[in-house]
Amino acid sequence: MGEQRKRLLVTGASGFLGSRIVLFYGKQVQYRYDVYAPSHKEMEITERESVEQAFCRFRPDYVIHCAAVSDVRACEKEPERSWKINVDGSRNIAEASARYHAKCLIAGSDQVYFGSRKKEPHREDETLYPQNVYGREKLGAEEECLDVNPKCVLLRLSWMYDVRTVREKEHGDFFRTLALKRKVLEPLEYPVYDRRGITDVNEVVGNLEKAFMLKGGVYNFGSPNDRNTYETVRALFEALEWDTARLIKNEESFAGEPRNLCMDLSKIQEHGIFFRPTVRALTENCRHYCIDREKERRFS
Numbered sequence: 001m002g003e004q005r006k007r008l009l010v011t012g013a014s015g016f017l018g019s020r021i022v023l024f025y026g027k028q029v030q031y032r033y034d035v036y037a038p039s040h041k042e043m044e045i046t047e048r049e050s051v052e053q054a055f056c057r058f059r060p061d062y063v064i065h066c067a068a069v070s071d072v073r074a075c076e077k078e079p080e081r082s083w084k085i086n087v088d089g090s091r092n093i094a095e096a097s098a099r100y101h102a103k104c105l106i107a108g109s110d111q112v113y114f115g116s117r118k119k120e121p122h123r124e125d126e127t128l129y130p131q132n133v134y135g136r137e138k139l140g141a142e143e144e145c146l147d148v149n150p151k152c153v154l155l156r157l158s159w160m161y162d163v164r165t166v167r168e169k170e171h172g173d174f175f176r177t178l179a180l181k182r183k184v185l186e187p188l189e190y191p192v193y194d195r196r197g198i199t200d201v202n203e204v205v206g207n208l209e210k211a212f213m214l215k216g217g218v219y220n221f222g223s224p225n226d227r228n229t230y231e232t233v234r235a236l237f238e239a240l241e242w243d244t245a246r247l248i249k250n251e252e253s254f255a256g257e258p259r260n261l262c263m264d265l266s267k268i269q270e271h272g273i274f275f276r277p278t279v280r281a282l283t284e285n286c287r288h289y290c291i292d293r294e295k296e297r298r299f300s
């Protein structure tokens with residue numbers, strides 16, 4: 001007899017990450033999971049009653065919480081509204097997960113490291129003083145979720161991209177913006193004072209299943225990368241033998257205070273969770289993407 005299917009509740013399923021989680025766990029490995037993905041209308045995470053109703057109806061074994069105000073600028077503009085969603089809403093999900101004995105994964109961010117002067121990749125146990133509202137909210141969510149549910153797994157995600165668009169009107173990402181600019185022959189300008197991991201969202205989605213097994217706590221979760229963004233794109237172009245002449249160094253952004261959001265991945269690696277390094281994954285994805293585009297052109 002096969003193992004019993006697990007009940008997986010996904011929040012924020014109309015968003016960039018949530019929609020891909022629903023596609024993967026609800027379609028590709030659907031024999032292992034029953035997925036319930038209430039829309040914003042069906043479950044308002046800032047209202048405890050609404051969260052309670054969704055949990056009571058579905059009684060999940062696992063929860064992946066992706067609902068958020070994910071736009072850094074929107075958080076700066078509306079700090080009260082975004083705190084309510086990003087911190088209070090996350091706490092409601094963590095609390096309900098504890099009540100229903102569901103293992104809960106919460107999407108966090110590498111932006112909690114924004115403002116640190118450290119030059120090396122960041123470790124989870126550092127003392128943090130995030131410099132933007134979004135980073136403070138993500139850190140606040142970690143603290144409050146662990147307070148009400150110590151079994152919660154808080155995943156600090158890096159900047160994510162996909163080679164394909166899954167939904168209409170999806171917000172742009174690193175890869176698709178690069179592909180678009182390259183096609184229209186625009187100059188490609190990338191900052192030299194900004195360093196962070198850039199991760200294929202499909203690797204994040206696939207690795208979440210392993211994260212169900214992690215014990216409660218905070219984990220860096222994404223591709224390792226020690227290059228700045230300009231060097232990252234340059235290394236990609238060189239690997240693909242593309243012309244680097246159109247690449248321009250942006251020496252203004254973060255010049256006053258260079259930003260380092262790179263993460264040390266040893267904690268998840270000790271648990272058998274691995275991500276391809278940023279440049280390797282980008283190079284492999286670009287090769288596949290170009291082959292697919294070429295096939296499309298030949299057969300259309």
Ligand SMILES: NC(=O)c1ccc[n+]([C@@H]2O[C@H](COP(=O)([O-])OP(=O)(O)OC[C@H]3O[C@@H](n4cnc5c(N)ncnc54)[C@H](OP(=O)(O)O)[C@@H]3O)[C@@H](O)[C@H]2O)c1
Pocket residue numbers: 011012013014015016017018039040041043044045046065066067068069070071085089107108109110157158159160161171
């Ligand atoms: N994308 C990245 O590169 C990235 C990087 C690091 C961390 N993260 C984190 O990963 C998570 C997912 O990011 P994402 O890019 O997928 O975000 P997204 O595309 O902006 O999606 C956000 C989702 O949250 C829902 N939502 C917003 N407020 C809600 C509320 N009050 N109640 C219920 N649902 C609500 C939205 O639904 P409606 O649109 O219907 O309101 C949408 O489905 C977030 O926690 C984000 O901070 C993302």
